[in-house]
Amino acid sequence: MWQPKVAVYFQEGGFVLMRKYIPNQHGAWAMLILPFLFGVASSKGQFIHIPLFVCWLLIYLFSFPLLQWVKTGKLERYLQPMRVYGILLLPFILYLVLAEPKLLGFVLPLVPLFAVNLYYAKTKNERALLNDICAILAFCLIIYPVFYVGKGESWGAATELFLLSVLYFIGTALYVKTIIRERNNIRFYYGSVLYHLLFAVAGLLLFLTLLAPLVILLLRAAILPKTGITAKRTGMIEIGFSLMLYVSVLVLYF
Known part of the structure; x- marks a missing residue:
């Protein structure tokens, strides 16, 4: 269907704008949300969980252009989204620190993990498995501050859900690689x-x-990599698997 050149220009411009502000890593959204929900499930829902989640979301949205800048060196392209998300992030950080000062302690384990992500971005090797594992650990550690502000009673249950999240997402990283970058690597598939x-x-x-x-x-x-499934469809279906695991935890675990 024919479209005016002006319309095509604005569509392409909007797409480029979205790429600057919205991360295109579909699997990261599940890693962002599922451990947070596990933290809520292992504690009690509190009002502070809302600003904590917004803060967690903005940290992710800020870190994505930051890593892209480190990778590409194109500060002029990624400065504006970093500025926007940074400005939005500051009041939430201030509120949470004033409301729960001990939350700062939960940030410390994230620092070395993010340093690894920065290193792999700088070396343009962010698809490395070790980089994936460090990112997974960082995402899953959100369970603990969520559990803490939710006044949970069993740190053991929170740790079990942390381990479940880590093991699940590492498995997902391996599985996705068998569909994309390692799709012709039979040893990786069997691994x-x-x-x-x-x-x-x-x-x-x-x-x-x-x-x-x-x-x-x-x-x-075992089965899906043999079907020729596309990367895009894999990401969409993975949302369903994440939902299955979350519902299973709610129904069967507690």
């Missing part, structure tokens, strides 16, 4: 399947009530 098999076996010891969803994740890792 991913083996990891999910061990994850399911670990479920017998750590997360017995969650064995069924862990087996489903194993089948996902």
Whole structure:
């Protein structure tokens, strides 16, 4: 269908603008949200969870252009989104620090993990598995401050959910690589399947009530890479798997 050149120009301009402000890493959204929800599930819903989530979201939105700047060196392209998100972020940080000063302590483990992300961005090797694992650990650590401000009673339950999140997202990173960058690497495929098999076996010891969803994740890792599924569809379907795990935790775990 024919479109006026002006319309096409504005559509393309809007797309470029969205790429500057909205991260295109689909899997990161699940890592941003699921551990936070696990933290709420292991504690009690509190009003402070709302500004804490907004702060967590803005930290992610700020860090994405920051990493892109470090990777590309194009400060002029990423300065504006960093400025916008930084300005939006400051009042939330100030409110949370005044309301719960001990939240600052939960930031400390994030510093070395983000330093690794900066290193891999600088070396343009952000697809490295170690970089993925450090990012996963950083995302999953949000469980603890969410649990703390939610006045949770069992740090053991929070730690179990932290481990569940980390193991799930590491498995997801391996599985996604078998579809995209390692799709022709049969050894990597078998490594991913083996990891999910061990994850399911670990479920017998750590997360017995969650064995069924862990087996489903194993089948996902074994079957879907053989179907020729696209990266975009993989990201969309992964939202469903994340939702399955969250509902399973709510229904079976607590």
